[in-house]
Amino acid sequence: MHKHHSALGLATALRPVQPVTLLRPHAAARAARFFVEKFPGRPLYAVKANPSPDLLPILWENGVTHYDVASIAEVRLVRSILPESTLCFMHPVKAFEAIEEAYFEHGVRTFSLDSIEELDKIVAATKGAEDLTLCVRMRVSSDHSKLSLASKFGVELTEAKELLQRTRQAADALGICFHVGSQAMSPQAYVQAMDKVRAAIVQAAVTVDVIDVGGGFPSIYPDMEPPAMEAYFHAIHKAFESLPVSYSSELWCEPGRALCAEYASLLVRVERRRGDELYINDGAYGALFDAAHVGWRFPVKLLREPESDVRDIGFSFYGPTCDDMDRMAGPFNLPADVQPGDYIEIGMLGAYGCAMRTGFNGFTAGERVEMDDEPMATMYVIDDEPATAVPSNVITL
Numbered sequence: 284m285h286k287h288h289s290a291l292g293l294a295t296a297l298r299p300v301q302p303v304t305l306l307r308p309h310a311a312a313r314a315a316r317f318f319v320e321k322f323p324g325r326p327l328y329a330v331k332a333n334p335s336p337d338l339l340p341i342l343w344e345n346g347v348t349h350y351d352v353a354s355i356a357e358v359r360l361v362r363s364i365l366p367e368s369t370l371c372f373m374h375p376v377k378a379f380e381a382i383e384e385a386y387f388e389h390g391v392r393t394f395s396l397d398s399i400e401e402l403d404k405i406v407a408a409t410k411g412a413e414d415l416t417l418c419v420r421m422r423v424s425s426d427h428s429k430l431s432l433a434s435k436f437g438v439e440l441t442e443a444k445e446l447l448q449r450t451r452q453a454a455d456a457l458g459i460c461f462h463v464g465s466q467a468m469s470p471q472a473y474v475q476a477m478d479k480v481r482a483a484i485v486q487a488a489v490t491v492d493v494i495d496v497g498g499g500f501p502s503i504y505p506d507m508e509p510p511a512m513e514a515y516f517h518a519i520h521k522a523f524e525s526l527p528v529s530y531s532s533e534l535w536c537e538p539g540r541a542l543c544a545e546y547a548s549l550l551v552r553v554e555r556r557r558g559d560e561l562y563i564n565d566g567a568y569g570a571l572f573d574a575a576h577v578g579w580r581f582p583v584k585l586l587r588e589p590e591s592d593v594r595d596i597g598f599s600f601y602g603p604t605c606d607d608m609d610r611m612a613g614p615f616n617l618p619a620d621v622q623p624g625d626y627i628e629i630g631m632l633g634a635y636g637c638a639m640r641t642g643f644n645g646f647t648a649g650e651r652v653e654m655d656d657e658p659m660a661t662m663y664v665i666d667d668e669p670a671t672a673v674p675s676n677v678i679t680l
């Protein structure tokens with residue numbers, strides 16, 4: 284793969300016709316090392332955020348040994364690329380055959396569940412295995428997060444007692460997991476969830492071996508500047524220390540977005556301008572699903588030499604397909620003189636963006652190139668400073 288030093292240089296030298304995915308392996312490596320060194324427990328990478336075969340070895344080489352997989356295809360993928368890794372199947376509703384294959388063919392021993400039916404299914408599919416780590420997923424609030432995960436999965440506190448007690452009997456190790464929703468903007472999200480976990484443990488009076496605080500760790504986007512990552516780690520550590528769990532119990536987390544958001548950005552070309560609407564060559568069916576469907580605003584930069592000195596205005600984007608729905612409302616702030624033929628870099632697309640790309644309407648992914656410049660923003664500055672409660676290491680957009 285080619286290595287480039289700047290998106291501007293790439294755009295002016297190559298003038299690519301198709302969108303180009305810009306990969307920053309050093310940014311993913313830095314995020315992985317940060318979690319491995321500073322999270323007060325074990326980070327599991329949530330593969331769904333970006334299952335790229337280029338990315339998985341980077342995380343592995345930087346100390347991420349455990350992977351949260353949520354489909355049998357993800358199990359097979361990670362097992363084939365990282366044969367030594369530990370896989371945890373953290374989808375609470377799985378096909379019987381997927382559990383069976385994961386357990387017997389791929390060595391998966393950790394599964395999540397949020398119902399008695401799923402517990403029975405796991406026990407049957409593993410033929411009553413006695414070496415299972417079973418994590419009961421609790422429903423917690425998504426109030427502090429930008430994308431809710433509070434409806435679909437998770438047992439309510441009022442129904443957790445029986446499920447925890449039954450799971451305890453079937454499991455070698457019992458875990459409790461939750462997800463506070465993606466892009467959690469405050470560490471309080473985890474503190475409140477841990478309060479619920481405490482209540483569940485007390486009510487069921489069971490010994491718990493694993494507390495898994497899930498994903499939700501944030502990245503930086505326009506108008507979404509979270510506190511520093513250490514503030515999350517500190518709050519989680521404090522809450523974990525106060526839980527009624529045994530001295531040997533483990534703390535896990537499942538970051539997706541936080542480990543890969545900075546890994547990739549996208550170089551697009553403007554094909555047409557209509558007022559403040561730009562028709563670009565990638566969109567809702569490409570890497571911009573979240574921009575289109577949940578109104579996510581990604582950072583943008585006009586790549587033109589000499590730089591435009593015209594003031595910024597807000598633009599919306601249309602993607603390349605024929606659908607009206609292929610529209611990203613933004614606003615995306617760019618110099619008011621953007622023209623067809625200009626190139627734009629759209630940043631912070633390593634999480635979910637690249638993973639959700641389709642080939643709809645014939646618009647497929649273009650080239651992938653490696654960059655050695657910095658992403659548009661970073662949550663990670665690795666230095667020798669001891670972690671404090673609220674360090675100011677966030678580089679803003």
Ligand SMILES: Cc1ncc(COP(=O)(O)O)c(C=O)c1O
Nearest residue numbers: 329465498499500537538539540
């Ligand atoms: C079970 C589970 N864990 C982890 C994640 C990763 O979440 P995030 O990308 O917000 O860190 C998800 C995302 O949907 C999830 O469903």
